[in-house]
Amino acid sequence: MTKALRDAWADTLIELAADNPDLLVLDGDLGTSTRAERFARAHPDRFLQMGIAEQGMVGTAVGLASMGFVPWLSSFVVFFTHRAVDQVRMSVAQTHANVKIGAAYAGLQTGFTGKTHLDVQDLAIMRAMPGMTVLAPGDATECAAMVRWATATPGPVFLRLGREGGPDLFDASYRFEPGRVIRLRDGADVLLVGTGQQTARCLEAATLLAADGLGAGVVHVPSIKPVDAGAIAAAARDVRLVVTAEEHSVLGGLGSLVAEIVTAHVPRRVERIGIEDTWGESAPGTWLLDRHGLTPERIAERVRRALDAEG
Amino acid sequence: MEARPPGDHADLEALARRGRLLVIESVARAGAGHIGGPLSAMDLLIALFFRVLRIRPDEPGWPERDRFVLSKGHSAIGLYAAMALRGYFPVEELATFDAAGSRLQGHPDMTRLPGLDASTGSLGQGLSVGLGMAMGARRRGLDNHTWVLLGDGEMQEGQVWEAIPVAAKYGLGNLTAIVDRNGMQQYGWPLRLDERHRGDRRDPFGDTAVREAFEAFGWRVLEIDGHEFGAIIAACEDARAAGTGVVPTVILAETVKGRGLSFTEGAFEWHSRVATADEVEAARAELGEEPA
Structure with a gap:
């Protein structure tokens, strides 16, 4: 059993932030669920709490990206693809902003959230946005590789993060290449x-x-x-x-x-x-x-x- | 530039008249666009681009520049007129406004026009973007300032009220919001029989204590006449001086929608109307240019 994707996401960011002073994490107050909290404990000066205000969080990330920072966003997928979708569309995707969307609690296994939080349309919405890179890692190894790639590559990235762990698909030799099947x-x-x-x-x-x-x-x-x-x-x-x-x-x-x-x-x-x-x-x-x-x-x-x- | 006595802003007044006429002409040529908002904001834009903003028109990407976000993106043509007059691009390029392939899109597109710090048009987003810029500038140790021009109608968007408390919480004295309080929006609400507002529709925030609202969220509020250059410049200097502090500033600028032309002032229908040939002539006469 691999570790959960959200854990892989947070742990990889903690590791990358040690060498990348521009890496920031912005949280829409779901950090204990998304595991952004781990990042906050490891790098408190790089963690920005944005409150329960996803639209503002996305816009703030665009401003930070324009100043050369690499903001990773932490919230549930549904709040990016539905609540803040216009901010993702106009401020992020249309300007090709260097904003990385950590879309947690994706898919069906979300810990009893119900229809309000289950987002079964995120890929459809994000895929239809010109210039958006849309990634769905299969295991923790692939997830970590994607986080590394996205942090190092300019442009908007949507990373679909499941809540639970699952079987391992890949070993440490895995290298992510965008588009690869x-x-x-x-x-x-x-x-x-x-x-x-x-x-x-x-x-x-x-x-x-x-x-x-x-x-x-x-x-x-x-x-x-x-x-x-x-x-x-x-x-x-x-x-x-x-x-x-x-x-x-x-x-x-x-x-x-x-x-x-x-x-x-x-x-x-x-x-x-x-x-x-x-x-x-x-x-x-x-x-x-x-x-x-x-x-x-x-x-x-x-x-x-x-x-x-x-x- | 020749020395002028203090309080003499004749050069800015002339530029603003020219900018207003460019707005009328560009929108008439394109057959689409906005009039009321660009005209209410023109004095603010001219003051910003000619007296306030630390910018280099010949080096639009200068890293240490002030950042400016026109959150009320539908006033794009007003911004383009001010930028052209300031030397970002030739005034003649305004003739391409809204045309296929133009850098001067109906709403500001930063991927097309150097000098735009943000793309705007879907209302309510600019203050959050400016907040991120101000936050980023602090982290970089820059002493620049970030300015966001909002519409008062725009402040009905919830996202504006997401940014206001966060900017205060992070102590961003280097962020200034300017609200173009022209008292009108596209259509809005009709006046009741016993009501008098500045325009012929209800003021979007006529019943709201806007000053108190900002103060409650921890902002410093300056109220000015948004058509008085001395007041605009003084307020912006005041705001910049607070840049190292921890309290963001909002400048509530009282303006008149459609300002500068007798037939557009205070008339809601001029939000996005196109001037007829006769009206363009009338504008030229009022704004002091010979008929073409």
């Missing part, structure tokens, strides 16, 4: 495409399918934008069926991204697993994953049904 498993019958921590569940589903004699390849898309469309198209060309899985609405996120690419380059059937145009609710994370078809077992079932229908 990572093939984790080969298989001739179906291609499973995952993003964020959902990729680990796709790998488990592939193992279940192998027991049935079905070859399932797995591709990880940690960089929703930019993305290597050619690599996704090439992977889709090798199989009969493409199945995407994400802790996100099926409208506008990874499934839409893959369908856009596959329909343009290699017509293949694309099954999109995710939240079906509905809101979230308070429930254990594992229950929500099951409810929305995102557990390995549910994915395997969906693949079997789809392949049967293909004949």
Whole structure:
């Protein structure tokens, strides 16, 4: 079990701040949840409490970035993509400000927050913003690499951070490259495409399918934008069926991204697993994953049904 | 520049008249834009760009410059006129306002025009950006000043009231907000029968004690006539002098929407109206230029 992405985020920032005097963390008063509190204890002079005022926090970060600082923002994803989305749009994305959005409590496993806080549209919204880099790390190692890359690279970055830990996908040799699509498993019958921590569940589903004699390849898309469309198209060309899985609405996120690419380059059937145009609710994370078809077992079932229908 | 007796701002008055006419002409040429706000803010903008701001028009990115944010971004053409007169770009370029490919977009776009410190237009965002600039300047040890020009209608946006307490909490004496209190907004509320306000609609903050509100959040408040150059310059000097202190300053500048032209003053319909050819001629006559 890897450490939670939020922990990896905070620990990496603590490490980077030691050598980078321009790195700052701004918190919308959720630091104990997002783990920005750890950063505050390690570097109290670099931690700026902005209060429960996300729009102001985003604007302040833009001002700081214009003075040469590298502000990382700490809040729940929903407050960036919904409450402060106009500030992210006009002040950050349109000016290509060097602001880094640490979007915590992303996906379905948010610790019983309910539909008010569950954000199943963040990828759709952020992906539609020109110039925004949109990243969804699959494990703590990848998350740390993304934090390092984003801190060193000018321009706005949206980093999707799950609350919980999950299986490790990568070892210490991992290097992040924006846009890169990572093939984790080969298989001739179906291609499973995952993003964020959902990729680990796709790998488990592939193992279940192998027991049935079905070859399932797995591709990880940690960089929703930019993305290597050619690599996704090439992977889709090798199989009969493409199945995407994400802790996100099926409208506008990874499934839409893959369908856009596959329909343009290699017509293949694309099954999109995710939240079906509905809101979230308070429930254990594992229950929500099951409810929305995102557990390995549910994915395997969906693949079997789809392949049967293909004949 | 020749020496002038104290209190003589004839040069600024001439520049402001020229700036107002450039606004009328540019908007008429583009067939779209705003009039009321740029005209109410013109004296503030001219005072800032010619007397207050520490800037280098030939080196717009000078790191130690004062920062200026026009939070009421729909007054862009007023800002462009002041910048052109100050030498950031040729006055003739104002003819491209709103045109495809122009650096002079309908709302200020810092990615296109050097000299803009922020992109604005969606109201309420500029004070937060200025707050970050002032905070960053402090951390860098700069002795510059950050100025944010707000509209009074704009202050209905909640984000403004997110920035006000945070600026005080961080002790940003190097941040000054200037509120263009022209007393009107695009449409607003109708006057009741028994009411008299400065314009022909209700004052956005007519019923609110704005001074007391800022003071309650820990700001220092200066109230001035926003069309009196001596008062504007004195207030800004006062604000800059407080730059090393821990209390941010707000200058509440009483202005008249559409100021400078008899037919635009205090008339809400001139918020974003385009002058007809006859009205442009009338503006030229009033603002002291020969007909073209």
